[in-house]
Amino acid sequence: MAPQKICIVGSGNWGSAIAKIVGNNALAKPDQFDPDVSMWVFEEQINGHKLTHIINTQHENVKYLKGIKLPDRVVAIPDVVDASRGADILVFVLPHQFVHGVCEKLKGNIKPTAVAVTLIKTLKIPCCKDTQLGQHLKAVFQTSYFRIVVVEDETTVEVCGALKNIVATAAGFTDGLGYGDNTKAAVIRLGLMEMIKFCEIFYPGSSLSTFFESCGIADLITTCYGGRNRRVAEAFVKTGKSIEQLEKEMLDGQKLQGPPTAFEVNYMLKARDMEERFPLFTAVHRICTGVIPVQEMVQCLKNHPEHM
Numbered sequence: 001m002a003p004q005k006i007c008i009v010g011s012g013n014w015g016s017a018i019a020k021i022v023g024n025n026a027l028a029k030p031d032q033f034d035p036d037v038s039m040w041v042f043e044e045q046i047n048g049h050k051l052t053h054i055i056n057t058q059h060e061n062v063k064y065l066k067g068i069k070l071p072d073r074v075v076a077i078p079d080v081v082d083a084s085r086g087a088d089i090l091v092f093v094l095p096h097q098f099v100h101g102v103c104e105k106l107k108g109n110i111k112p113t114a115v116a117v118t119l120i121k122t123l124k125i126p127c128c129k130d131t132q133l134g135q136h137l138k139a140v141f142q143t144s145y146f147r148i149v150v151v152e153d154e155t156t157v158e159v160c161g162a163l164k165n166i167v168a169t170a171a172g173f174t175d176g177l178g179y180g181d182n183t184k185a186a187v188i189r190l191g192l193m194e195m196i197k198f199c200e201i202f203y204p205g206s207s208l209s210t211f212f213e214s215c216g217i218a219d220l221i222t223t224c225y226g227g228r229n230r231r232v233a234e235a236f237v238k239t240g241k242s243i244e245q246l247e248k249e250m251l252d253g254q255k256l257q258g259p260p261t262a263f264e265v266n267y268m269l270k271a272r273d274m275e276e277r278f279p280l281f282t283a284v285h286r287i288c289t290g291v292i293p294v295q296e297m298v299q300c301l302k303n304h305p306e307h308m
């Protein structure tokens with residue numbers, strides 16, 4: 001098989017981090033991959049210079065991953081159709097709210113044999129279930145410091161990634177309200193229970209063991225202690241500013257996934273009259289949309305179905 005061309009669709013914080021990993025792997029495995037990796041960059045001006053120009057000359061995404069050098073042969077391209085032209089592997093890594101618009105542009109403009117990998121945390125993307133292809137794609141991402149496990153329960157992996165952002169938002173509210181570690185642990189536990197229940201109901205067939213992979217409990221802990229959703233949610237309580245305003249002020253262009261995911265999940269719960277069975281997901285949505293004050297969050301969890 002000829003070396004495969006890789007395009008990274010996205011260039012935010014995670015997009016840039018994965019560009020470093022993928023770019024180095026492509027250089028190290030020229031028999032498998034074209035060493036030139038393209039990266040679609042949503043163009044913006046930084047101190048009067050185009051971000052693509054800065055990345056292509058300084059080999060650093062100075063806005064979204066400051067201080068980390070990207071491999072020289074990762075090339076930033078501002079047009080997504082140009083960036084993906086001729087690519088065999090498209091790595092999607094952009095905030096989920098922009099996926100639809102980007103895919104509309106790509107429709108009819110990519111190699112018919114191209115495969116897509118999504119690193120996006122969302123509920124929306126149907127994935128293929130090809131373990132052979134999974135092993136091949138593992139070579140794109142695996143490094144000595146970034147280990148990949150190929151699992152067949154791909155829906156649960158993706159849904160875990162999306163739902164943990166809601167739990168992280170709740171954890172941030174807890175921190176902002178000044179509660180201690182026991183309350184936060186209770187929120188994380190109930191959040192995990194709701195994640196499992198949500199998968200059971202909406203995506204039957206998921207395996208409980210998947211929640212013990214990195215995508216489950218490990219990502220949940222990371223995001224509830226260190227993530228952007230947690231940080232902004234804490235500031236929401238402490239400052240009284242809106243989530244939108246804090247996202248702009250605190251994240252410098254990076255995007256929160258928790259509040260929009262809570263909105264999407266609430267839409268699914270409401271449609272099945274199931275809000276009461278998911279008090280944590282429901283409370284986060286109601287707080288983010290101003291329906292209830294954040295001070296009511298813990299009250300909403302006191303009669304959680306897990307306690308009945």
Ligand SMILES: NC(=O)c1ccc[n+]([C@@H]2O[C@H](COP(=O)([O-])OP(=O)(O)OC[C@H]3O[C@@H](n4cnc5c(N)ncnc54)[C@H](O)[C@@H]3O)[C@@H](O)[C@H]2O)c1
Nearest residue numbers: 011012013014015042093094095096098120121254255257
């Ligand atoms: N950052 C992490 O640690 C991390 C880890 C794992 C997964 N993820 C997931 O990866 C995905 C991408 O997150 P990220 O952290 O790379 O992004 P980010 O939040 O750091 O960056 C936002 C990106 O959106 C782009 N953008 C802004 N307006 C746009 C528009 N109108 N159209 C298209 N793009 C626009 C920006 O240029 C920037 O590249 C998300 O689903 C996230 O949950 C993130």
Ligand SMILES: O=P(O)(O)OC[C@H](O)CO
Nearest residue numbers: 168219223227228229230
């Ligand atoms: O910073 P957050 O809260 O968007 O979380 C980032 C990653 O998803 C954690 O793996």
